[in-house]
Amino acid sequence: MFCFQCQETARNTGCTVAGVCGKKDNVANLQDLLIYVVKGLSVVRINLGYSNDAIDKYIVDALFTTITNANFDDQDIISKIKEGLALRDQATPTCSCGCSVDLPDCVTWKPENDEEIIAKANSLDVSVQATENEDIRSLRELLTYGVKGMSAYLHHAMVLGYDDKELHKFIRKAMASTVDDTLSGDDLTAFVLECGKYVVDTMALLDKANTETYGHPEITEVEIGVRNNPAILISGHDLKDMEQLLEQTKGTGVDVYTHSEMLPAHYYPAFKKYDHFVGNYGGAWHTQKSEFESFNGPIVMTTNCIVPPAESYVDRIYTTGVVGYPGLKYIPVDENGNKDFSEVIEKAKKCAPPKQIETGKIVGGFAHNQVFALADKVVEAVKSGAVRKFVVMAGCDGRHNSRNYYTEFAKALPEDTIILTAGCAKYRYNKLNLGDIGGIPRVLDAGQCNDCYSLAVIALKLKEVFELEDINDLPIAYNVAWYEQKAVAVLLALLHLGVKNIYLGPTLPAFLSPNVANVLVENFGIGAISTVDEDIEKMINQ
Ligand code: FSO
Ligand code: SF4
Numbered sequence: 082m083f084c085f086q087c088q089e090t091a092r093n094t095g096c097t098v099a100g101v102c103g104k105k106d107n108v109a110n111l112q113d114l115l116i117y118v119v120k121g122l123s124v125v126r127i128n129l130g131y132s133n134d135a136i137d138k139y140i141v142d143a144l145f146t147t148i149t150n151a152n153f154d155d156q157d158i159i160s161k162i163k164e165g166l167a168l169r170d171q172a173t174p175t176c177s178c179g180c181s182v183d184l185p186d187c188v189t190w191k192p193e194n195d196e197e198i199i200a201k202a203n204s205l206d207v208s209v210q211a212t213e214n215e216d217i218r219s220l221r222e223l224l225t226y227g228v229k230g231m232s233a234y235l236h237h238a239m240v241l242g243y244d245d246k247e248l249h250k251f252i253r254k255a256m257a258s259t260v261d262d263t264l265s266g267d268d269l270t271a272f273v274l275e276c277g278k279y280v281v282d283t284m285a286l287l288d289k290a291n292t293e294t295y296g297h298p299e300i301t302e303v304e305i306g307v308r309n310n311p312a313i314l315i316s317g318h319d320l321k322d323m324e325q326l327l328e329q330t331k332g333t334g335v336d337v338y339t340h341s342e343m344l345p346a347h348y349y350p351a352f353k354k355y356d357h358f359v360g361n362y363g364g365a366w367h368t369q370k371s372e373f374e375s376f377n378g379p380i381v382m383t384t385n386c387i388v389p390p391a392e393s394y395v396d397r398i399y400t401t402g403v404v405g406y407p408g409l410k411y412i413p414v415d416e417n418g419n420k421d422f423s424e425v426i427e428k429a430k431k432c433a434p435p436k437q438i439e440t441g442k443i444v445g446g447f448a449h450n451q452v453f454a455l456a457d458k459v460v461e462a463v464k465s466g467a468v469r470k471f472v473v474m475a476g477c478d479g480r481h482n483s484r485n486y487y488t489e490f491a492k493a494l495p496e497d498t499i500i501l502t503a504g505c506a507k508y509r510y511n512k513l514n515l516g517d518i519g520g521i522p523r524v525l526d527a528g529q530c531n532d533c534y535s536l537a538v539i540a541l542k543l544k545e546v547f548e549l550e551d552i553n554d555l556p557i558a559y560n561v562a563w564y565e566q567k568a569v570a571v572l573l574a575l576l577h578l579g580v581k582n583i584y585l586g587p588t589l590p591a592f593l594s595p596n597v598a599n600v601l602v603e604n605f606g607i608g609a610i611s612t613v614d615e616d617i618e619k620m621i622n623q
Contacts, residue, residue: 082098082099082104083109083209083210085209086149086592087102088479088587089479089564095591101480103388105155107155108154108158110202111159111199111202113202114158114162115146115147115158115162116143116144118165118169119140120187121165121190122165122168123253123254123256123257124187124257126253128188136168136172137246137249141239141249141252142232145236146158146161147229148565148567150386150565151386151387152406154406156407162198170191215594216266219592219596220273221259221269222592223569223590223597224255224273225256226569227255227276228252228255230566230568230569233567233570234287234567237290237291237318238289238290243287244286245282247282248286251276255276266596270600274576276570277578278577280571284531284534284574288534292448294320295352297448298345298348298445298446299348300444301347301444301445302443303344305360305443306360306437306439306440307362307434308336310334310434311432312378312435313379313425314362314379314381315338315380315383316339316369316380316383317384317386320346322401322402323343323352324351326381327358330357331357335429336357336359337355337357337359339360339361340372341366344443344445345527345529347360348446348448348528362435364478365478365508365509366386366505367386368508369387369388373390373391374394375438377433378428378433379399380399381399381412381425382398382400382404383402384402387400395409398410399424401414410424444524445511446528447501449535449539453539455521459521463556467497467519468498468518468521468556469495469497469621470621471501472498472499472557472558472559472560472621473502473559473561474487474507474562475501475503475506476562477504477562477568478505479562479564483588484562486587486610487560487562488513490616490617491524492510494515495617496518497518498621499521499523500523500525501527501539502524502525502527503536504529504568509562527539530568537574537575537578540555540557540580543555551579560610560620561584581605582606583605584609585609586610
């Protein structure tokens with residue numbers, strides 16, 4: 082195996098024996114093959130002009146499946162590979178163009194059995210390392226990871242019935258470009274930058290899907306203690322799962338709590354009507370082992386990030402959507418988009434109530450609509466100098482102790498600064514009680530990582546209000562924490578919006594070759610974080 086798609090990759094170089102995330106060698110190779118199949122299907126759709134919504138849906142699903150901490154199940158990935166090959170082979174014979182096109186191996190390769198699938202997965206053909214030139218490899222992977230993140234967000238929108246053909250078209254074009262040896266580094270760089278535009282469009286579509294379906298997030302105090310009822314914990318990002326679980330648990334005596342990236346579900350008006358929707362339990366994804374153990378009741382993982390489960394709760398953790406882990410129970414979706422959580426609810430009734438691990442409340446719900454409602458107050462605070470700077474600290478949290486930097490950075494920020502956040506990065510500082518400035522909390526949480534879109538909308542609005550030419554003239558600094566490929570997508574979106582001088586940490590991506598990293602530094606001023614003191618000086622005081 083060779084995988085370097087996330088921030089925790091071994092030695093910040095690449096996982097080669099097993100993933101730091103727990104992904105086994107065979108699963109990593111099968112995921113590479115799944116991406117290879119996606120590339121083949123993308124070429125088929127482009128070169129053979131074959132049109133099929135099932136292929137588009139499949140491509141988005143497969144890309145999301147390979148995101149860090151989503152799917153660890155080799156058998157599930159083998160079935161997805163076979164499904165993709167079947168779609169590809171149904172598409173290929175319909176070609177009536179005479180096919181003078183020189184089709185790559187990802188289109189023409191046909192396995193006879195599972196052994197051949199496994200052998201192909203283990204071959205260099207499908208590995209990231211198949212591309213010898215390190216800059217081309219870097220650009221191909223940067224594009225692939227951006228498209229993976231974009232697909233995750235598109236998947237969420239599609240679940241809610243929102244879609245846009247142009248987004249699928251770009252995904253196909255981008256994935257096909259990664260097997261086109263005629264493309265230069267400049268061509269691929271153009272694709273990478275174009276990806277940012279489509280990520281913005283995808284996040285806008287998902288924002289529309291979420292807000293039209295569940296209302297606009299509003300300021301909300303979320304309980305972090307527990308009640309004395311049996312309960313279910315729901316994690317991940319899928320709001321439709323959230324809705325269905327809340328509906329099905331109504332009147333059962335079973336409470337529902339959110340974990341990690343599901344916390345922002347509390348901010349949506351549609352979910353406030355459920356009395357048994359109690360609060361948030363625990364912190365970010367990487368603290369799940371001890372929190373799932375002490376929660377006592379069943380856990381539903383709707384998307385990443387799942388980590389290999391401990392024995393103590395293996396019989397009460399359920400997966401759904403693209404999430405997979407061998408031996409865990411899976412909740413399927415029916416043809417109408419419905420899921421039956423009755424088994425989880427029955428399980429909950431037999432479990433003890435959650436053990437209390439903390440008490441108090443956290444505040445969130447500062448997505449664009451809510452911030453616009455406070456616009457006068459915010460603008461006045463900036464004009465009067467009460468707020469000197471906003472710092473976007475959005476993104477991901479992770480296991481490494483180096484991420485304590487973000488807690489220390491938040492604590493060290495001068496009191497006339499406000500943190501704008503989204504994603505699970507917030508757990509490094511959202512319980513610090515950093516106070517408020519004239520009633521505006523110093524940590525404004527817009528929501529999940531996809532709600533970084535809200536932060537961009539807020540920035541653009543401020544630019545308009547202050548009549549500025551350039552988004553970079555706003556008093557906003559960017560100190561973004563990344564972990565997995567959705568954060569890569571968000572970074573490309575920020576670059577597309579013209580944001581410069583983003584600090585990225587805790588380390589720069591291993592998949593950036595020195596030359597590609599230089600392009601990002603020279604053209605966009607992207608930089609690595611250093612020490613808290615130095616960074617406060619550079620980001621706030623200069
Ligand atoms: Fe966090 Fe995981 Fe939302 Fe990521 S839970 S790390 S960027 O998957 O998706 O923020
Ligand atoms: Fe390693 Fe990250 Fe890949 Fe997992 S996803 S194998 S930790 S690089």
